[in-house]
Amino acid sequence: MTGDSYNFAYLDEQTKRMIRRAILKGLAVPGYQVPFASREMPMPYGWGTGGVQVSAAVLTPEDRFKVIDQGADDTTNAVSIRSFFQRTAGVETTTATEEATVIQTRHRIPEAPLGEGQILVYQVPIPEPLRFLEPRESETRKMHSLEEYGLMHVKLYEDISRHGHIATSYAYPVKVEARYVMDPSPIPKFDNPKLNDCPAIQLFGAGREQRIYALPPYTRVTSLDFEDHPFEATKADHPCGLCGAGDSYLDEVIVDDAGGRMFVCSDTDYCESRQRQSHRGKDAA
Amino acid sequence: MTPLLSVQGVAKRYGAQIGCTDVSFDLYPGEVMGIVGESGSGKSTLLNCMAGHLSPDAGRVIFDTRAEGPRDTLTMSEPERRMLGRTDWAFVHQHARDGLRMGVSAGGNVGERLMAVGARHYGDIRHKALDWLDRVEIDAGRVDDRPTTFSGGMQQRLQIARNLVTGPRLVFMDEPTGGLDVSVQARLLDLLRGLVRDMGLSAIIVTHDLAVVRLLADRLMVMKSGHVVEAGLTDQVLDDPQHAYTQLLVSSVLQV
Amino acid sequence: MIELNNVSKTFTLHNQGGAVIEVLNDVSLRVAPGECVALTGASGSGKSSLMRMIYGNYRAQGGAIRVGGIDLVQAEPREVIRIRRDVMGYVSQFLRVVPRVPTLEVVAEPLRAIGVARDEAEARARELLAQLNIPEPLWSLSPTTFSGGEQQRVNIARGFAHAYPAMLLDEPTASLDATNRDVVLTLIEQAKARGAAIIGIFHDEAARERVCDRMINVGDFTPGRAA
Numbered sequence: 001m002t003g004d005s006y007n008f009a010y011l012d013e014q015t016k017r018m019i020r021r022a023i024l025k026g027l028a029v030p031g032y033q034v035p036f037a038s039r040e041m042p043m044p045y046g047w048g049t050g051g052v053q054v055s056a057a058v059l060t061p062e063d064r065f066k067v068i069d070q071g072a073d074d075t076t077n078a079v080s081i082r083s084f085f086q087r088t089a090g091v092e093t094t095t096a097t098e099e100a101t102v103i104q105t106r107h108r109i110p111e112a113p114l115g116e117g118q119i120l121v122y123q124v125p126i127p128e129p130l131r132f133l134e135p136r137e138s139e140t141r142k143m144h145s146l147e148e149y150g151l152m153h154v155k156l157y158e159d160i161s162r163h164g165h166i167a168t169s170y171a172y173p174v175k176v177e178a179r180y181v182m183d184p185s186p187i188p189k190f191d192n193p194k195l196n197d198c199p200a201i202q203l204f205g206a207g208r209e210q211r212i213y214a215l216p217p218y219t220r221v222t223s224l225d226f227e228d229h230p231f232e233a234t235k236a237d238h239p240c241g242l243c244g245a246g247d248s249y250l251d252e253v254i255v256d257d258a259g260g261r262m263f264v265c266s267d268t269d270y271c272e273s274r275q276r277q278s279h280r281g282k283d284a285a
Numbered sequence: 286m287t288p289l290l291s292v293q294g295v296a297k298r299y300g301a302q303i304g305c306t307d308v309s310f311d312l313y314p315g316e317v318m319g320i321v322g323e324s325g326s327g328k329s330t331l332l333n334c335m336a337g338h339l340s341p342d343a344g345r346v347i348f349d350t351r352a353e354g355p356r357d358t359l360t361m362s363e364p365e366r367r368m369l370g371r372t373d374w375a376f377v378h379q380h381a382r383d384g385l386r387m388g389v390s391a392g393g394n395v396g397e398r399l400m401a402v403g404a405r406h407y408g409d410i411r412h413k414a415l416d417w418l419d420r421v422e423i424d425a426g427r428v429d430d431r432p433t434t435f436s437g438g439m440q441q442r443l444q445i446a447r448n449l450v451t452g453p454r455l456v457f458m459d460e461p462t463g464g465l466d467v468s469v470q471a472r473l474l475d476l477l478r479g480l481v482r483d484m485g486l487s488a489i490i491v492t493h494d495l496a497v498v499r500l501l502a503d504r505l506m507v508m509k510s511g512h513v514v515e516a517g518l519t520d521q522v523l524d525d526p527q528h529a530y531t532q533l534l535v536s537s538v539l540q541v
Numbered sequence: 542m543i544e545l546n547n548v549s550k551t552f553t554l555h556n557q558g559g560a561v562i563e564v565l566n567d568v569s570l571r572v573a574p575g576e577c578v579a580l581t582g583a584s585g586s587g588k589s590s591l592m593r594m595i596y597g598n599y600r601a602q603g604g605a606i607r608v609g610g611i612d613l614v615q616a617e618p619r620e621v622i623r624i625r626r627d628v629m630g631y632v633s634q635f636l637r638v639v640p641r642v643p644t645l646e647v648v649a650e651p652l653r654a655i656g657v658a659r660d661e662a663e664a665r666a667r668e669l670l671a672q673l674n675i676p677e678p679l680w681s682l683s684p685t686t687f688s689g690g691e692q693q694r695v696n697i698a699r700g701f702a703h704a705y706p707a708m709l710l711d712e713p714t715a716s717l718d719a720t721n722r723d724v725v726l727t728l729i730e731q732a733k734a735r736g737a738a739i740i741g742i743f744h745d746e747a748a749r750e751r752v753c754d755r756m757i758n759v760g761d762f763t764p765g766r767a768a
Contacts (some may be wrong), residue, residue, distance in 0.1 A: 133386065146364045150371075150401025154386070154393045157400065160407050161392055161429050226407040313619050471640040478639060482653070500639050504618045518597060518618040525599040529555030536556070 009056040009089040015039055019057035019212070023203055026214030031176030032144070033127050038210040048081060048106060049207030051123035055104045058119055058203070059085065064092045066100035071108040071249070071266030078106075095269050107170070109191040111248045111270035114200035116217060122185040124206040127213065129173045129183040149181050152224055160229055169234070174221050181224070182213060190235045190249045195221040238263040241283030243274035287349050289314045289455060289487050290335070295344030297330050303511035304330035308344070310506065310516065314454070317481055317488045319498030319519060321534070322508035328491045329459060331508070335489065336376055336457045337366045348373075348455070371401050375448035379460035381440035384447070385432045391418060391443055392428040398451045417446040421476060438469035442476065449480060456481075456488040462497055474500050495538055499523060507531045542707050542738030543572040543595065548604035548614075550590060563764040564590050568604070570757055574706065577729065577739040579749050582759035588742050591759055592709050595740065596631045597621040608707055626654050629707040632700035634715065636684060636692040644670065644687075644695055645680045651703040662702070669698035673724055690716050701728050708732060710741040714748045726752055 007013065015037075022036035041049040059065065065085050069078040073095040081104060082093050094100050097112040104121040114120060130140040133151050143151065152173055159167045172189035176182050184195055185204060195202065195215065202215040215221065225231040236250045241262035248270055250263040262283045265271035275284070288311035297304035305327035312318055320328045333339040335346050337358060345357045351373065358366055370376070378384035385394055395414040396404070404410050415425050421442040423435075432440050441461065448456065461477065462470040478501060481488055490501055498505055498519055505519040507530065515528040526532045548568040554560045565587045572578050580588045593599040595606055597613045606613045609628040611620055625631070630651070638647050645666050652662035670680055673694040679687065684695045693716055700708070710729070714722045722745070729752045732739060743749040749756070 133389070146367060148367065148401065150397055150399075153400040153405070154389055154397050157396055157407065157410065158390060158393050161390055161411070227405050228408050316619055316622075475639045475641050499637075503622050517600075518621055520598050521600055524593070525552075527553070527600065532555050 006088045008061070009059045009085060009091075010042075011039065011053065011056045015053075016057040019053055022212040023054065023057065023214060026203070026212050027201070027216045029180075030215050030219050031180030031182040031213060033211040033213045035210055036212050038207045041207065042084075043080075045208040046125065047077060048104070048123040050205030050209075050212070051104045051106070051121050051207075052081060052084070052205075053207060054121045054203050054205035054212060055081075055085065055102060056089075058121070059089050059091055059102055061089070061091060063101045064094050064099055065089075066094050066097065066103045066269075067105075068103065068108060068110065068267070068269075069106045070251070071110075071270075072268045074268060096273070097267075097269050107186050107188075108249070108266060109187055109194045111245075111265070111267040112273075114194075114198055116199045118200040120198075120200050120202045122187075122202065122204045124183070124185040124204045124209070124211070127183055127204065127206040127209050127211040129171075129181055144180060147179070149175075152181050153226070156224060156226065156229075160226070166225065166229055166231075172231075173224050175224060176215065177220050178222075182221075184221075188235070188249055189223065189231075190233045192221075192223045192231070193233050195219075197221075236263050239281060240265045240271060240274075241281040243271045243279045243284070244281040245271070245274055245279070286313060287355060288312055288347075289316075289349050290489075291345075291347040291355070292335060293345040293347065295331065295334055295341045295346065297327075297334050297339060297341045303327070305334070305508070305511045308513055310513075312455075312487055312489065314487055315485050316504060317486075317490065317502045318504045318506060319502030320489065320491045320506045320508060321493060321495060321498055323493065323534075325510075326508040327511035328508050330511075332457055332459055332489065332491045336374065337370065338376075371398050372451055373454045375451075375453040375456040377441075377444055377448055377456060377458040377461050379463045381432065381437070381444045384444040385440060387431065387433050390429045390431055391423065391435070394432065394443060394447045395450050398447060402451060413450060417450050418443075420480070421446040422472075436469075437465055438473060441465065441473060445477070445480070449484065449486075452484070454487060456486055458488060458490045458492075460492050460494075461490065462492070462494065470497075477501060495523060495535065507534065542574050542609065543570075543740060544605075544607040545570050545595070546605045546607075548594065548601050548606060550587070550594060550599065551602050565594075565759070565762045566764045568759075568762045572707075572738040572740055574736040574738050575733055576755075577733055577741060577753045579753040579756045580740060580742050580759050581756050582761075582763070586758075586760045586763050588759045589711060591762075592631075592711055592740065592742065596629065596709055597625070626651075628705060629709065630700050630703065630705035631709045631711075632697055632713050633711050634693075636696045638684060640685055641683050643681045644675065644684045647684060647695060648698045648702055651699060655703060665702055666698065669701060670695075672728075673698050674721055690718070690721075693717065694721060697725055697728070701732070704732070704735060704737070706737055708737050708739045710739060710743075712742055712744060714743065714745045722748065 019036055022034045026034045041052055067078040067082045069075040085091055086093055097110040102119045106123045128140055130151055133155055134140050156166050170188045171183055171186040172192055174182050174184055197218050199217050204213045223231040239246045242264050245265055248265045251266045252261055252263055254261050290312040293309050295308045296306040308331055322328045334341040346359050347355045348358050349355050392414040395417050396410040399410050415428055423439055432443055462473055502519045505522045506513050507515040509530045515522055515531045523535055526535050546569050550565040552562045582588055590599055594601050601614045608624055611624055613621055645663055648666035649662035675694055684692055697713055713725050726748055
């Protein structure tokens with residue numbers, strides 16, 4: 001099959017137009033979940049159908065496209081989605097954060113600072129932060145519209161009462177421009193501060209749940225907390241074993257059958273570019 | 286004195302069926318009023334109309350708000366009404382699971398209303414939750430347990446603590462002792478009486494149990510087929526009923 | 542203090558063919574502060590009914606019942622409740638309490654209701670319970686399990702906890718032994734001395750002689766049929 005069999009970026013123009021309208025509405029009302037008519041995509045739900053539709057709607061032939069899955073450019077999902085748009089849109093692709101104009105991500109924000117002119121597209125499994133405490137969609141919508149967010153703190157209260165501290169370590173809820181409470185998708189809470197005052201456009205797509213929401217550049221995003229249990233962006237207390245970075249989010253990797261382990265940057269592009277600049281960690285070969 | 290709640294000509298229809306009609310009364314601060322009647326008499330419809338859960342077809346429900354004095358709650362904006370619902374009003378459901386979050390710990394259940402009105406200090410919230418568990422006679426050791434592990438009576442007491450923690454002035458109760466064992470009922474009634482007296486609460490209690498209203502309510506309203514057939518001082522209505530239906534109701538109670 | 546003008550009472554039994562029973566007709570009486578008046582008359586003459594009407598428990602069909610300046614026939618429920626809390630006490634023959642509440646609290650409750658602090662109210666309750674010879678170990682128990690005589694004495698203690706300006710006593714000495722009977726009569730005398738207006742029903746003639754200033758035969762107000 002060749003790219004000519006499909007419209008640019010797979011989706012037809014009317015669908016992209018519908019998605020763009022949802023995106024614009026989301027940008028106009030930061031943090032608000034805009035319903036959209038999610039399409040069936042040639043991949044299963046949970047594999048990024050929401051993100052792919054948003055990417056399809058924003059890509060232009062001049063864009064350079066990057067996909068990361070948990071920070072890595074080389075996992076199955078990242079590779080597949082990248083090649084999907086290579087074939088259906090013919091756009092250039094890259095793994096370098098700085099060079100990309102559109103980055104689709106699952107569960108991470110790149111370590112390298114994002115800049116104006118870049119778009120970060122998040123894949124979102126469950127867009128509703130209140131869902132686990134209030135299953136009724138009619139009620140959660142009302143809570144958003146009336147700004148009734150006490151329940152969100154109940155979740156954090158439960159965390160502290162059970163674990164002594166706020167144990168939520170990913171999908172940590174945030175408040176956008178002091179108005180909407182938003183689920184930042186399952187990024188580690190280490191990444192939460194990067195949501196705030198970000199020069200890039202951040203778009204969130206939930207395919208199965210048919211919701212799009214957005215953060216325009218330089219939006220104020222704060223993580224919810226208690227006065228006596230303030231928010232902390234935590235990571236494993238190690239430097240990267242390969243590049244020696246002390247400021248990046250780390251994955252723990254088991255390296256042998258004896259329980260040996262190492263910590264490495266989850267952002268592969270960040271790690272590799274550091275290594276190219278001759279930074280070395282203690283486990284580097 | 287300004288009534289805390291003034292109900293004026295409230296009516297609710299379900300199609301051609303009358304839910305309740307032409308209901309008017311004034312409730313003053315510190316008063317407890319019972320509403321009795323058989324199933325389908327309109328007492329729950331009336332309660333839900335007053336509490337803002339149903340919108341009546343006619344009438345006014347005027348509440349003496351702290352900030353702005355008497356306001357018709359039916360013409361208030363929904364955010365204002367919901368704000369009342371978690372500050373000055375409380376609603377105790379017959380089934381505790383309708384009024385509790387079963388997946389949240391006892392402490393979280395009590396703390397929710399505090400957090401809903403802006404409490405953001407974990408230590409303070411926890412302290413208040415423990416204080417309230419004590420007041421409703423739930424052991425402090427159960428604060429982190431979910432209500433699913435509680436007995437029916439404990440669940441009901443937890444629901445009461447959760448409702449009263451923000452110091453409401455008006456409590457709506459829908460059959461608060463329904464479905465509980467008799468001995469558990471007595472304990473709950475005693476607790477409610479103490480709280481009503483100590484906090485100076487006003488309350489409207491819907492029940493079909495005349496013993497409950499005799500113990501808790503100063504005043505009584507008897508409903509039949511959507512109409513109020515008799516109203517007055519509780520012991521007067523029960524001991525010297527004037528209306529045929531009330532006489533029947535009172536004489537139908539088994540004596541023990 | 543207590544004043545009745547042309548009060549009448551009928552019962553209409555809607556569920557028994559609408560039968561109308563006339564109980565009392567055109568009752569007028571007044572009781573001054575410091576005075577104790579006994580209601581007399583044959584059984585069924587309406588003594589208890591009259592007393593219940595004065596307390597607001599039964600509804601009068603006509604006339605006026607003034608206690609502490611308020612006409613209870615016309616009054617709103619909350620006014621009747623205020624009069625009962627502040628002005629008028631009633632010792633009935635039967636104790637009616639919330640199960641599980643300890644005796645001490647039952648007795649202290651009328652004082653707590655008018656805003657007396659717990660310690661002070663319970664001190665007064667202890668004093669009365671001791672005076673009425675209720676054994677101290679029982680004070681922390683609910684009176685629902687007590688004997689008839691004990692319940693009666695708890696009821697009296699409760700009725701005398703607050704110094705009401707007006708009191709209604711329905712057979713306060715019935716089922717009491719000589720010692721406790723004397724305690725109760727002394728309490729009544731003390732209440733009179735501080736200026737309480739009292740209406741009582743006493744089958745015990747000697748007791749009536751000792752505390753009552755005059756008698757009113759309720760039979761005089763009973764419509765012909767019952768005479």
